Amino acid sequence: MTGLRFDLRDPPPGAAALRAEVRAFIAEHEHGWAPEVRARSWMGFDRDFTRAVGARGWIGMCWPTEYGGAERSFLDRNIVLEEMLAAGAPVGAHWIGDRQSGPLILRLGTEAQRQKFLPKITTGDYAFCIGLSEPDSGSDLASLRTRADRVDGGWVLNGRKIWTTFGHLCDWMIALVRTSPAPEGGSRHQGLSQVLVDLKAPGVTIRPIHDLVGEKGFNEITFDDVQLPEDALVGQEGAGWAQATSELAFERSGPDRYMSSHPLLEAGIAALRDDPAAATTLGRQVARLWTLRSMSTAVAGMLQDGADPVRQAALVKDLGNDFEQALPDRMRDVIDTDAMPEEMRRMHAYLTQIVPTFSLRGGTREIMRGIIARELGLR
């Protein structure tokens, strides 16, 4: 069960100074953030804010300087992420590119791809989304049917991706698609590849899907004979499954898996400072938050060491999702919604509706627990 082992990590040297810098930066911008913006957390899309973050060097900050990075450690990056999430900053326009698309291109992309995409991610000019789910393929991702067929000079893409967050606002998608049929009697994981798709290319149709809050958060994206150039392929043809799963430690490990509701907890404590009856409930949340942070920081340390903590990431995501998902109801345990201060009430209303997504996005709760069960030797 070594995959369930965690080693404590200390903050990196200079952590407090970096934290202070990020806080000062946030203080300059946060006056414009409505409660609903803060409650959206990393699902808040604000290209101007992203450009400002990029100008500070906090997007792609672990990447080589030649691609616009700052060659900082994962633990430094973790500090920036924590501070953004603690404040409910609208980081959605760069979150995916910084978290996984950029690292994927850096690791597996060609030199030309790195030069083309990475600097523009760090400035906020290129926003990325992920093309995994399809109308008939959710948790059973390998059943996906979107196809890229080889043609002269590149590929032609046909199919449909769904639930792509901010697809209508993003510039690029890295999609997992089938580039050759699964071998007869062989694994469905073969024949899949990852391709870069320009979302403004002809043949791409983006249909926003209204969500239960009444917003256009995610999309259905249809590809009708979309021409992809030769160099749209990321990494190796046919190795898409292994590539996509190796991204998962990046996708699932961060503080975004337990801090999505954090601004509501802050608002709750501020509103209930003088209420002794609330202490026990608040204390329980604080203890859980502290433990999750210790675990999440341990995973950041493993990434910094070049390990592949995909199981630990699944475990922290599962525990973290439970915590951030339950927070609105835990607040209701100690204060009636109509007694909440206006700002808190609006955050609470938004989060109550949106927290079910926390244990869906990035792999469902059931998939996370399946990963842990496999590590336990049960499957």
Place this chain on the structure above:
Amino acid sequence: MGTTIGAELAEQATRALDDAAGVAVLRAVEDGAFPAAAWDALGALGLGVALVPEDRGGAGLGFLDIVPVLEALGRAGAPVPLAESIGAGALLSAAGIEVPDGVLTFAAAGAPVPWGRHATHVALVDGARVALYPAAALRWTHGTNTAREARDIPTPVAPMAEGTMPNAWGAEAAMLVTALLRSAQIAGAMQGALALAVDHANTRKQFGRPIGRFQAVQQQLAVFAAETSAVSVAAAAAARAADRRGLAGAAFEIGCAKVTAGEAAAKGAAIAHQVLAAMGITEEHSLHHLTRRLWSWREEGGTERFWSARLGALVQGTPGPLWTFITDRDEEPAA
């Protein structure tokens, strides 16, 4: 989790426990016997003075170093009062009292003394005042906790030595040490119970296949495993804070660990019994030695409710954001 030396000590302790302790020993202990053979096997490792500084004849280790040892003890159901001896040694030497040989234990004044009747010496801690007694000189009223571990009430006499806790350990040192020891032991007992549950799920067949092949069972055991990891991380992080800032300065972290451990203990025990079904309820099966300790240990060193109320009041009373409070407790390693 923990340090290299801690991992080595834990390996030695695990070997000794495998050889000298087991279900039969736990049964005897719960019937009131002292496990002399197991104690001798563990005692040979010299762990009793683990936290005593080297210049006072100890091993000079820290709380973080011994977390893996405490987990190993917990996995075996803590058949010997080694955690208690380690804690007593730490408290006595912190108060400037020479640490005697033998079976040691400790408690906050007024609280039941773990293994009291079996100890050679007892440290009773009243606020910052520490008093050492030969156990035989005390009159004992025997009692037990839910796990049928000895929890005895002494009638104090004149102590053989007295001392005062340094400020860094504070007036709550006995409770804080207990909370820390029990949190790490809970992590271990959960690991032990999880292993039993996984083993059962892989061997018990229903509907023609091992029950562990059913997703409903897998998902429950995954939750159990996640909670177990959480307790282990929390205990280690609290121990690290205690090593760096002293017990009093680490009260927040120790409280967080104890809340995490107590909540997880309840979930883990419930899942273990659900998976083991009626078999796990029998006296014959070893599971209950672990689950009854989980239920008992969460009561000691402050319950979830006690610590949550404290933590909550602390953050309610601290001006500024919670996030600032938490990150201000980070400690960068010296450059």
